[in-house]
Amino acid sequence: MDITFDKVSHIYQKNTPFEYKALEDVSFHISSGSYVAIIGHTGSGKSTLIQHLNGLLKPTEGKIQMGNFVLTADKKQKDIMKLRKQVGVVFQYPEHQLFEESIEKDIKFGPQNFGVEPEVINQRLPEVLKSVQLSDQLLSRSPFDLSGGQMRRVAIAGVLIMEPNLLVLDEPTAGLDPRGQKEIMDMFYRLHKEKNRTTVLVTHSMEDALQYADHVIIMDHGKLYMEGNPIEVFRQRDALQKVGLDVPEVIDFLDSFEKTFQKPIDYHGQSMDELAEVIARIVEGGHQRE
Amino acid sequence: MEPRHYIEFQDVSFQYPNSEDWALKGVSFHIKPNEWVAIIGHNGSGKSTIAKLMNGLLSPQQGTIHVQELPINQETIWDVRKKVGMVFQNPDNQFVGTTVIDDVAFGLENHGIPREDMQKRISYSLKAVNMEEYVNHEPHNLSGGQKQRVAIASVLAVEPELIILDEATAMLDPKGRNSIMNTVHQVRQDRDVSVVTITHDLNEVLFADRVIVMNEGNVWFEGTPREVFQKHDELQAIGLDTPFVTQLSRHLNKLGISLHKEPLTHKDLMDELWTLHSTR
Numbered sequence: 213m214d215i216t217f218d219k220v221s222h223i224y225q226k227n228t229p230f231e232y233k234a235l236e237d238v239s240f241h242i243s244s245g246s247y248v249a250i251i252g253h254t255g256s257g258k259s260t261l262i263q264h265l266n267g268l269l270k271p272t273e274g275k276i277q278m279g280n281f282v283l284t285a286d287k288k289q290k291d292i293m294k295l296r297k298q299v300g301v302v303f304q305y306p307e308h309q310l311f312e313e314s315i316e317k318d319i320k321f322g323p324q325n326f327g328v329e330p331e332v333i334n335q336r337l338p339e340v341l342k343s344v345q346l347s348d349q350l351l352s353r354s355p356f357d358l359s360g361g362q363m364r365r366v367a368i369a370g371v372l373i374m375e376p377n378l379l380v381l382d383e384p385t386a387g388l389d390p391r392g393q394k395e396i397m398d399m400f401y402r403l404h405k406e407k408n409r410t411t412v413l414v415t416h417s418m419e420d421a422l423q424y425a426d427h428v429i430i431m432d433h434g435k436l437y438m439e440g441n442p443i444e445v446f447r448q449r450d451a452l453q454k455v456g457l458d459v460p461e462v463i464d465f466l467d468s469f470e471k472t473f474q475k476p477i478d479y480h481g482q483s484m485d486e487l488a489e490v491i492a493r494i495v496e497g498g499h500q501r502e
Numbered sequence: 503m504e505p506r507h508y509i510e511f512q513d514v515s516f517q518y519p520n521s522e523d524w525a526l527k528g529v530s531f532h533i534k535p536n537e538w539v540a541i542i543g544h545n546g547s548g549k550s551t552i553a554k555l556m557n558g559l560l561s562p563q564q565g566t567i568h569v570q571e572l573p574i575n576q577e578t579i580w581d582v583r584k585k586v587g588m589v590f591q592n593p594d595n596q597f598v599g600t601t602v603i604d605d606v607a608f609g610l611e612n613h614g615i616p617r618e619d620m621q622k623r624i625s626y627s628l629k630a631v632n633m634e635e636y637v638n639h640e641p642h643n644l645s646g647g648q649k650q651r652v653a654i655a656s657v658l659a660v661e662p663e664l665i666i667l668d669e670a671t672a673m674l675d676p677k678g679r680n681s682i683m684n685t686v687h688q689v690r691q692d693r694d695v696s697v698v699t700i701t702h703d704l705n706e707v708l709f710a711d712r713v714i715v716m717n718e719g720n721v722w723f724e725g726t727p728r729e730v731f732q733k734h735d736e737l738q739a740i741g742l743d744t745p746f747v748t749q750l751s752r753h754l755n756k757l758g759i760s761l762h763k764e765p766l767t768h769k770d771l772m773d774e775l776w777t778l779h780s781t782r
């Protein structure tokens with residue numbers, strides 16, 4: 213799904229003492245099939261931005277084009293429902309999207325609500341449970357009687373089962389254990405490729421942005437601050453530091469390696485194995501192979 | 503005389519109502535006064551259950567829990583809650599005020615802090631988490647990370663003897679996380695306080711004196727961060743992992759660069775590499 217933001221602003225609680233401009237004049241384009249990471253410090257407007265993608269929030273000013281849909285301040289609710297069928301959003305706090313009395317009902321709610329056949333839903337259920345590594349023995353339990361990471365998995369399952377064209381993930385790995393983080397991020401990526409999806413990921417993990425995204429958008433105080441290819445963006449340490457962000461740990465390490473050894477190692481997405489080899493060669497005093 | 507243990511779990515088992523499984527199965531450990539302990543473990547391994555037992559939100563079916571050598575029970579529970587401050591996994595569950603400043607003030611009133619101290623503590627703690635500009639905002643309408651910052655400020659302000667942070671920085675970027683950890687570190691320089699951080703962030707574990715690793719409701723291992731991360735393969739087998747520096751060191755070791763000191767930080771590793779290089 214192609215997405216275009218055209219001078220979008222969002223003001224919360226307009227004309228009240230709590231009025232707050234969370235997005236200001238934001239314009240960008242995401243082409244269908246791309247994997248975009250959105251990064252920015254606390255309160256920079258990331259969650260506000262992505263809640264426009266399924267019409268949960270409407271722009272106060274400006275226009276958003278998503279596929280054939282156009283979202284503006286006066287868009288009617290009825291049309292927005294058509295959009296929601298295609299856009300799955302995993303919210304920042306899983307509690308905000310769980311509400312049914314059992315885990316099974318919770319996961320099935322989305323597709324049921326959009327009229328997907330019960331047989332199809334039942335067929336998809338075991339697949340999504342497997343994707344998020346949730347035991348089917350938990351299905352009858354209340355989604356609130358779970359650990360934090362288990363709740364996160366239920367919330368993700370409830371979105372995957374919709375098979376959305378556009379998958380929007382707001383800090384999806386917060387609360388997951390290290391293996392869960394890796395497996396679930398790999399799973400999103402596999403589905404992204406297999407189903408030719410468009411994926412938008414809000415993340416604090418520069419590593420994930422580097423590993424999975426083909427485009428990053430950096431937000432600062434409600435404005436789009438920088439965008440581009442992840443590696444190129446993450447090389448700009450000073451520009452990132454200006455808006456309170458660090459470079460990914462691997463780039464940080466290679467920079468200090470260069471300072472100590474006076475030998476630059478160009479980062480272009482090498483695996484840890486490959487980096488270790490280059491580092492080992494320099495430490496041993498040999499010459500870096502071209 | 504100061505008690506040996508600030509908190510002690512003796513053979514504690516806990517089962518949630520309407521659940522057949524035991525969330526904790528005979529768990530024993532202690533936390534010393536002024537100690538910083540990290541608790542890690544896979545999802546559902548029992549970490550948050552331990553936290554809720556520590557401040558008496560839950561009580562165990564078997565075993566005993568002592569805080570400063572007092573058993574937690576009906577009579578002591580209110581004293582325990584005054585001593586133990588906790589930040590929950592989801593901050594929405596703990597906001598009580600309609601504005602940020604009210605929220606922090608409420609906890610202070612509850613603890614009987616004199617008015618003249620309140621102002622000082624409110625501004626100190628909100629400043630420590632970088633939220634002083636948001637005093638008049640509504641806690642429920644803050645961003646995810648702002649909520650966590652305010653929840654942390656509310657607990658810092660009451661100056662509890664034991665601070666429990668249950669994934670309290672999960673929504674912050676690495677820089678924000680580091681700054682909160684440094685704040686806690688600073689608090690420990692200024693006064694006696696024990697700290698328990700429950701986290702999936704491996705770099706956050708490095709701030710702790712000691713780590714308790716949970717697996718399926720049991721204590722799987724206890725040791726320093728260095729001792730824990732030496733168990734690289736075994737950690738992976740129970741759903742965990744090691745930090746970037748540990749992983750890179752292992753790869754280097756395999757290539758014949760023998761690192762003996764188990765480096766944990768960038769600086770540790772760089773220093774060791776440079777020594778190797780210059781003695782070649």
Ligand SMILES: Nc1ncnc2c1ncn2[C@@H]1O[C@H](COP(=O)(O)OP(=O)(O)OP(=O)(O)O)[C@@H](O)[C@H]1O
Pocket residue numbers: 224225230231232233234252253254255256257258259260261304639643644645646647648673
């Ligand atoms: N309902 C609301 N009313 C008023 N202000 C709001 C509301 N929701 C969010 N804000 C403010 O808008 C700004 C942007 O919030 P948003 O949730 O988009 O940030 P974010 O980039 O997702 O941050 P985080 O990384 O902490 O999740 C914040 O300063 C926040 O306090």
Ligand SMILES: Nc1ncnc2c1ncn2[C@@H]1O[C@H](COP(=O)(O)OP(=O)(O)OP(=O)(O)O)[C@@H](O)[C@H]1O
Pocket residue numbers: 356357358359360361362387389518519520521525543544545546547548549550551552
């Ligand atoms: N309210 C509840 N009712 C029933 N079972 C529960 C409840 N809360 C947690 N459990 C179960 O108890 C076990 C331990 O949960 P706990 O919340 O302590 O895990 P955790 O280690 O904090 O996990 P996470 O990393 O996901 O937060 C899990 O199997 C969970 O499903």
Ligand SMILES: [Mg+2]
Pocket residue numbers: 258259260304382645646647
């Ligand atoms: Mg957010």
Ligand SMILES: [Mg+2]
Pocket residue numbers: 359360361549550551591
């Ligand atoms: Mg937990």
